[in-house]
Amino acid sequence: MKFYQLFSMICCLIFGSCALNIEDEAKEEKGNDDSVNQLAWLGETDKFTITSKEGVRLDDPQEAAGTAYLAFPSSTVRNTRWEFGAKLTFNPSANNYARFYLTSSTATLSNTLNGYYLQIGGVKDNVALYRQNENKSVLLASGRELMKGNNSPKLYIKVECDDNGYWTFWTRLESENEYTKEKQIRDTSFQSSEYCGIYCVYTKSRCNGFTFHHIQLSGDVETTTDPNGSEEVPDNPDTSDEPDTPEDPDIPSYPENVRNLLVFNEVMYDNATDGAEYIELYNPSDQMVSIPPFKLLRYVADESGATQTTTTAMLEPSDGSQVINVPSHGYVCFTKSVSTLIKKHKVSGETMIETTKFPRINNEGGYLAIVTNEEQPRLIDKCGYSDQIHADKKRKQGVSLEKKSPELASAFSKNWTSSKNATGGTPGIKNAQE
Numbered sequence: 001m002k003f004y005q006l007f008s009m010i011c012c013l014i015f016g017s018c019a020l021n022i023e024d025e026a027k028e029e030k031g032n033d034d035s036v037n038q039l040a041w042l043g044e045t046d047k048f049t050i051t052s053k054e055g056v057r058l059d060d061p062q063e064a065a066g067t068a069y070l071a072f073p074s075s076t077v078r079n080t081r082w083e084f085g086a087k088l089t090f091n092p093s094a095n096n097y098a099r100f101y102l103t104s105s106t107a108t109l110s111n112t113l114n115g116y117y118l119q120i121g122g123v124k125d126n127v128a129l130y131r132q133n134e135n136k137s138v139l140l141a142s143g144r145e146l147m148k149g150n151n152s153p154k155l156y157i158k159v160e161c162d163d164n165g166y167w168t169f170w171t172r173l174e175s176e177n178e179y180t181k182e183k184q185i186r187d188t189s190f191q192s193s194e195y196c197g198i199y200c201v202y203t204k205s206r207c208n209g210f211t212f213h214h215i216q217l218s219g220d221v222e223t224t225t226d227p228n229g230s231e232e233v234p235d236n237p238d239t240s241d242e243p244d245t246p247e248d249p250d251i252p253s254y255p256e257n258v259r260n261l262l263v264f265n266e267v268m269y270d271n272a273t274d275g276a277e278y279i280e281l282y283n284p285s286d287q288m289v290s291i292p293p294f295k296l297l298r299y300v301a302d303e304s305g306a307t308q309t310t311t312t313a314m315l316e317p318s319d320g321s322q323v324i325n326v327p328s329h330g331y332v333c334f335t336k337s338v339s340t341l342i343k344k345h346k347v348s349g350e351t352m353i354e355t356t357k358f359p360r361i362n363n364e365g366g367y368l369a370i371v372t373n374e375e376q377p378r379l380i381d382k383c384g385y386s387d388q389i390h391a392d393k394k395r396k397q398g399v400s401l402e403k404k405s406p407e408l409a410s411a412f413s414k415n416w417t418s419s420k421n422a423t424g425g426t427p428g429i430k431n432a433q434e
Contacts (some may be wrong), residue, residue, distance in 0.1 A: 005308070007017045016345045018332055022405075025367060025430075030389055031419065035210070035257070036308050038233075040072070041056075041070045041071070042070065042071045042072065042073055042107045042195075043069045043070040043107060043108070043109070043197065044062065044068045044069055044070065045070065046072055047059065047060045047061070047068035047069055048068065049153070050132040051334075054211055054213065055085075055211050055212055055213030055214070055215075056070065056111050056198060056211065056212045056213070057208065057210065057211040057212075057216075058200050058202065058207065058208055058209065058210040058211070059207075059208045059296050060202075060207035060208065062207075063204060063207050064204055064207065064430075065095075065202060065203045065204045065207070065431075066202065066207075066430075067110055067199065067200065067201050067202075067405065067407060067431075068199075068200050068202075069108070069109035069110050069198060069199040069200070070197055070198045070199055071101070071104065071109055071195040071196065071197030071198075072195065072196055072197065073110075073194065073195055074103070074193060074194075074195055074196040074217060075192070075194060076193065076217065076219060077103055077161055077190070077191055077192060077193050078161055078162070078165070078191065079161070079162060079219055079220075079221045079222075079223070080160070080161050080217060080219055080221060081158065081159070081160045081217070081218045081219075081221050082100075082102050082157075082158070082159045082196070082216070082217055083156070083157070083158045083159075083214065083218075084100060084153070084156070084210070084212055084213070084214055084215040084216070085154070085156045085157075085213045085214040085216075086098065086100070086120055086153075086154070086155055086156075086157065086210070086211070086212055087152075087153075087154045087210075087213070088120070088121070088147075088152060088153050088154075088209055088210060088211075088215075088409065089152050089206075089208075089209040090151060090152065090206055090209050091121075091125065091147060091149070091150060091151050091152075091153070092120060092121020092122065092125060092147060092153070092277070093121065093122075094122060094123050094404055094414060094415075095202075095203050095404050095405075096118045096121065096199070096202050096203055096206045096209070097119060097120060097121035097122040097200075097201055097203070098119070098121065098198065098199065098200045098210050098212075099115045099117045099118065099119050099130075099198070099199040099200075099272070100117060100118045100157070100197075100198060100199075100212070101115055101116070101121070101165065101194075101195070101196055101197045101198070101199060102115070102116045102117060102118065102161075102193075102196060103115040103116050103190060103192075103193035103195075103196070104193060104194060104195045104196065104197060105190075105192075105193070105194055105195075106194065106195065107194070107195045107197070108286060109195075109197050109198075109199040110196060110199065110407055111284065111285060111286065111407075112134045112135045112283070112284075113132060113134070114132065114133060114134065114189075114190050115132050115193065116129065116130065116131050116132070116140075116167070116187075116190065116191060117129075117132060117199070118130075118157055118159060118169065120147075120155075120157075121147060123414050124142070124145055124147045124378075125146070125147040125148040125149075125150070126142055126143045126144060126145045126146065126147065127143040127146070127155075127169070127171050127182065128140075128141065128143060128155060128181065129141045129167060129169055130140045130187070131187055131189055131190070133189070135284075135409060136409055137390070137408075137409070140167070140187055141167070141169070141182070141183035141184075141185045141413075142182075142183070143169065143171055143182035143183060144171070144180070144182065146171060146173055150173075153173070154173065154174040155171055155172060155173050155174065156171070156172045156174070156179070157169065157170070157171055157172075157216070158170040158171075158172075158179060159325050160221045160223070162221055162222070162223040162224065162225055163221075163223040164186070164223055164225050165186050165187060165188035165191075165248050166184055166185070166225040167184065167185050167186070168181065168183070168184040169181075169182050169183060170182060172403050181264055184225075184355055186225075189392040196217070198210075198212050201309065201404075201405050217250065232393075238276040260283065261283075261285075261289050261291060261380055262281040262283055262289060262291075262326060262332070262370065262380055262381060263281065263282050263381045263406065263410050264279065264280075264281060264282075264368065264370075264381055264383040264403070264410040265280045265281060265282035265331065265383075265402070265403050265431065266278075266279070266280035266333075266400050266401065266402045266403065266419070266425065266426065266427065266431060267279050267280075267361070267368065267383070267385045267400060267401045267405045268361075268394060268400040268401075268424075268425050268427070269361040269362070269363060269365075269385055269400075269401070270363045270396070270397050270398070270399075271397075271398060272345055272397060272398025272424060273398075274340075274343075275340060275341070275343055275344040275345075275398055275425075276335050276336055276340040276344070277335065277336070277339045277358070277360065277361050278333050278334060278335035278341060278352075278358075278400075278425075278427050279296065279333070279334050279335075279361075279368065280331055280332070280333045280334075280426075280427055280428060281326070281331065281332050281333075281334075281370070281381075282329075282330075282331055282403075282406040283326040283327065283328060283329060283330050283331075283332075284329070284406065284407050285328060285329075286328050286329075287328055288325060288326070288327050288328060289324075289325070289326045290323050290324070290325050290326075291323070291324055292322055292323060292324070292373065293314055293315055293316035293317070293322065293324060293373060294314075294315055294324075294370055294371060294372055294373050295312055295313065295314055295315065295370065295371050295372070295373055295377065296312075296313050296314075296334070296359065296368065296369075297312050297313050297368065297369040297370075297371060298359060298361060298362065298367070298368055299366060299367050299369070300362075300365075300366040300367065312357075312359075313357045313358060313359040314355070314357055314373065315334050315353070315355055315358075315370070316357065317353050317354070317355065318354045318355055318356055324353065330351065331351050331428050331429060331430075332351055332352075332353060332428070333351055333352045333353065333427040333428035334352075334353050334355055334358060335352060335353075335354060335355075335358055335427065336354065336355065336356065336358040337354065338353075338354040341427045343422070344423060344424075345423040345424070345425055345426065345427055346423060347426075347427060347428055347429055348428075349428065350428070350430045351428035351429070352427065359383075363395070365384075365385055365386030365387060365388075366384070366385065366386075367382060367383070367384045367385075368382065368383055368384075368385065369382040370382075370417055382410060382411060383410035383411060383416075384411065384413060385401055385416075389401055389413055389416045390417070390418045391395070391417050391418040392418075396418055396424075398419050398424040398425075399417075399419055399424045399425070400419045400421045400424060400425035400426075400427075401416050401417070401418065401419070402416065402417065402418070402425075402431040402432070403415055403416055403431060404416070404417060404431075419431070419432060420432045
């Protein structure tokens with residue numbers, strides 16, 4: 001099978017299906033496909049190896065934990081079928097999983113976007129369909145846990161979207177003879193696209209463990225569902241993986257011109273006796289962020305879900321600087337004592353900002369928010385922290401909570417865990433989640 005160039009995909013849409021049956025797949029797997037090297041992939045091409053023999057394989061030359069993506073142009077959504085194969089050299093987990101973006105509004109799959117994707121692995125050993133609205137992912141439908149106990153899963157996935165906006169997906173392990181229909185759901189939130197692509201989240205030991213192959217798009221999907229009521233009732237959307245957090249007190253929610261400037265990435269709320277509390281923020285964008293000092297809020301929720309702000313403090317450099325600069329995909333750490341963190345965590349301190357007004361973060365847990373310093377503050381980001389989020393659900397003095405993937409939503413508690421760094425944290429530098 002072929003990795004089609006944009007011209008080939010257009011031809012498929014005009015002249016009919018490019019899909020092959022399982023026998024064709026088996027035959028094609030034995031041969032090479034030179035066209036894979038001709039496709040003009042966009043994105044982090046230095047992190048992948050593309051060959052006619054293997055397909056597209058993650059091959060991070062830095063051999064480090066992180067994320068990587070590739071994209072190619074695709075404007076089709078309705079009446080479309082996507083097919084691809086995926087090979088993993090490990091059992092996926094919350095720290096190691098992949099996404100195939102069926103549609104995306106941008107080629108930069110590590111940034112905010114609007115689109116749909118299939119996630120392979122994660123918290124569960126399954127394949128699931130998601131819709132992504134800007135920086136928030138909503139789970140639409142979950143498939144069977146076909147990778148549970150499988151240390152090197154090899155599978156095929158097929159997805160269709162018909163003219164009425166019904167999404168259906170099927171999966172097949174390499175050991176299976178037929179596809180299994182997983183779920184069907186109607187979602188018409190986004191009806192246009194610019195790109196398809198691959199996005200991988202991985203630890204250092206998995207930096208070359210993902211391969212995608214036999215990618216096809218075809219435009220011959222027949223509409224079999226009736227928008228006024230079909231014989232086959234689609235599944236309802238599954239519960240989102242992202243838990244609700246209490247409404248923020250008197251803060252408008254995520255305005256366009258503030259959203260995702262910076263996001264929480266690490267919180268030290270119960271420091272060691274020779275350490276100091278801190279929060280670390282991450283810039284998920286591809287541009288430098290330069291913003292004036294802003295506020296940190298700590299608040300708690302009562303039994304009714306109402307919130308009460310207990311701490312408000314300016315995150316303002318002690319040297320009087322009125323602009324905070326954070327480079328693309330870079331970090332900034334706020335604390336009351338930079339020298340203490342440098343000594344304790346053996347870091348340079350270049351990305352740290354000392355503020356004498358840094359508040360004490362309650363050890364009993366709660367929520368944190370960063371907001372603009374305005375008469376009507378605007379929310380930049382928020383997160384929750386508690387002992388229950390630690391790896392063994394117990395408080396660990398001197399051990400921070402870190403994100404597993406900095407680009408994922410801060411409100412998603414399953415994206416946080418105990419720091420694995422020997423010093424108990426990684427203030428101002430990349431998280432230690434090996």
